[in-house]
Every structure is written in C-alpha cells, then in structure tokens.
Amino acid sequence: MANGGRVILRRVRKRGQRLCHARRTRRRNRVEKAQQTTNAPAPPDCDVLVIGGGPAGSSVATLLAERGRRVVLLEKDKHPRFHIGESLLPYNLPLLDRLGVRAQIETSAQHKHGIEFVSPFHGKSVRYEFAKAWDKRFPYAFQVRRSAFDEILLRNASQKGAEVLEECRVTRVEFPENDHPLVTARQADGTEQQWRAAFIVDASGRDTVLASQMGSKARNPRNDSAAIYGHFTGARRLEGQAAGNITIVWFDLGWFWFIPLSDGTTSVGAVSPAANFKNRGTDLKSFFMGLIASSPEIADRLKHATLTSEVTATGNYSYSSSTMSGRNFILAGDACTFIDPVFSTGVYVAMQSGFWAADAVEACLTKPQRAAAILRRYDRTFQKALGSFTWFIYRIREPAMRNLFMSPRNIFRMEEAVLSLLAGGVFTGWQIKLRLYMFRAIYYATKLSHLRFRLTGQPLKAPSVATIPREVSP
16 A cells, blocks of 8 residues: 555656646747747848849849739839940840830830941951841840830839839848848938848849949959940941941950941940050040041941930949859849940840849749759859850950951851850750850861961961951961
8 A cells, every 4th residue: 555655656746747847848938939039030021122223123023023022123213214235135035025015115126137247457347147046036136225125124013013112222231140131222302211121132233232332343354344435316327127237346446336226326335445545635525536536437437427415434344243142132134243245245134134033032032941052053044144155255356256257157057056146045055055166166276377377477277167367466
C-alpha cells in the first residue's frame, strides 16, 4: 500500500512538472511572438517602387501592375519632355506589342528600314536592310520623338494600374537591415514624401540614383566618349523607302548620327573621345558646326538646313555599374549601364531590361527564399546581352571593322547573322551564333593583315571569305 502511494505521488509530481513546463513553454512562446510582432516591419506602402518614367521604368511598371502588384512610379520631370535617343531597333516592336502601345506609337513614327554607313576612308556608302536579316520577322523599326514616345509609355503604365507621380525627384534610398527599403522624394512644391516598398527598381536613366549612391558607377575605360547634338529642318535625306533610315558617318574624330523624324526634323549628333570636347576652345555651337564642316557628307546634307534647337553636349557618355541588383533592389536600363549608341541600342536595351527586371521582381516577391539566385540570373542575362553588342561597339572605329562593314559579303550567311544582331536579336539560335563567331575570326584575320602591312608593307593573304583591306591603321 505504501509502495502504491509512493508510485501515485511520483506520477502526480511528474504530471505537475509537465504541466509547469507546458505553461512555461506557452508563456515563452507568447513573449517571443509578442517580440516578433513588435520587431516585424510594418506592411509596405507598395509592392514595387520604380524610380524613373523612361522606357525601362514605364515598361517594368506596366508589366508588374498587370500582374496585380501595387506599383508606384516616381518621375522627376513632367511629361512630355525632351530626350535624345530617337532610333529604335526592329526587336523593339514585339516589346511594344506586349505593352499594347505599338499602334499608338506608329501613327507618329518614321519607319526605319535599315542602316546606312558612310566612310570617307573608303569613299562610299553601304546600306543594310533589316528585311535581309537572318530573322525576317521584323523588317523595320521606328524613329521617334522621344518626348511623345516616352509619354505614351508612361501614360500606359498609369492606365494599367501603376500610380504615377511626376515632378517627384528621389533624393535618398535607404535599406534598413530589418525593414523594407525606404525611399524619400521631393515634389515640385518642395515637400518631401516617403514610401516603404517591398522592392525597388532603379530605372532613373543617366541620373543613376542607386549606382551613384552606392558608388558603383564608373566610366567605361574602353569607350570614353562624349556626344554633341542638335535638331535641324531642311536636311537632305535618302530617297524612297530609305528616307527614314539612320545614317552613321565616320569622320577623323569619331562618328555622326543622322536620324530622320516624321515631322521633317532630323536629329544630328557627333560622338567623339571626351578629350576633344575638353580641348575645344570655343562655345558648343561653334564647336558643333566645326565638326559638321569637317565631314563632307554631313555638311552636304545640312547645307540648306536650319538648326532649330539648342546645341547640347553630354559627357561621361559610356559607363556601367558594378552592382546590377541586390537585396530588395534591381537596376534597369541606363540606370545600370550605357554604351555607345552607334547601333541605336539605347531604347531597346532599356525596354528589354525592363521586361527582364519585371520577371525577376515578380519571382523575388513570389519566392523570396530564391531571390539571390533569381537576381544572379538577371545579372547574367543583362551582361550577356550587353556583351553581344559591345564586342562590335568597342571595335567599330578600328580600320579592320570598318573594312568589313564597308565591304559586306553574305558568305555562309554571315551578313544575315550580323544584321539580326544589329536588329536586336541578342539571344538567337546556334546557327546565328556560329556565323557571328565566324565573323569575329575574319575580323581578327583582317586585323592581322593590317599589322603585317604596317610592319612589312606586305599584306597577309586573307581568308577567301574576307576582303583585302582597303584602309590600314596609320
């Protein structure tokens, strides 16, 4: 009986201990939950905050708003506003279709069916037609007034559900360790407003808000250029269907662009090493007119033309950010990088990166545990696309590359492959990639023949698919 009583007592004690432990556990859990609730960040004011209302910002805002995300877009200017970079690529057209604005843009756009290269070193011009590219689905592109083009994209973002605030300049972006990113912006009347967002998209263009704040922006040492430009009326254009083509004219100090617009205006600009601008020794307009006079082709096309705008110069023309994305932020378009516009890649790269950024942000918000991998994939995709263009851009002023562009031969369909790339086909099938590698091989062979000529006076026999070089480096 005594033993039974002791057994019962031990059971009662154990049960009491278990009850006390359970009560302590519940109490501790309540305290921890209360602490977590106290330390948890407040709900964000929006899912995504987009800085900038250019082609990249408007594209990403439209796409995310269509997916049901709460999007706020802050644009520093009041649209419409002037912007340079009027030439699109054929691969812009499916992006405009996806946004639902192609028909609206086409009503005021100049059709661009190809590219003309003019070389005083070869004494001739050569025209490339997009319809002859490997991928023949996109035989033309548009030349646009960026004031109208950008406004259409921005209003479309608003119509699709994004909250658009103009004349609202972002002054600071903070990334608290245990809270949502905090964006501070100043409105036109001087008042400040703040937003907490689950994700930040920097599409601020050449303002490079985040890259400048992080100190990750650097001038591109391989393309240290500046640009000067103006608008003219009465310029002589090509005839027929080619009237809307962009023309690239090489001259001793760089190259000119000649972009016809639908209202009779022609955008003309010169890109040259930045040192030439620093040592110009005169005002911008006189310097620009002097550059025009140094190019017989451009001077002839403008001899009866009238300058109708201010002459504007842009320094630090090519740059990139070493950081393209990070925890709760991503950079798109010119906010991340800007490359020499000789192939009119600016608007296309901006819009395409906006599409990639929209996919990446949506994936990060849906699966935050995979955000790091998603953003690394975005970085690789963007860098790969840029690399496809920059290989050509870095070499476009070299005599070997000029020789190949001025003596096109479609052997093994290499000309078609290059045309597809220049139309914006940065991700193409293996057949086009193979031809592009073949083109690179011929370029290096041509460059080697130039070196041989400089050293010995005897040109190296080039491969049968390449032309004998007509222009040799000094």
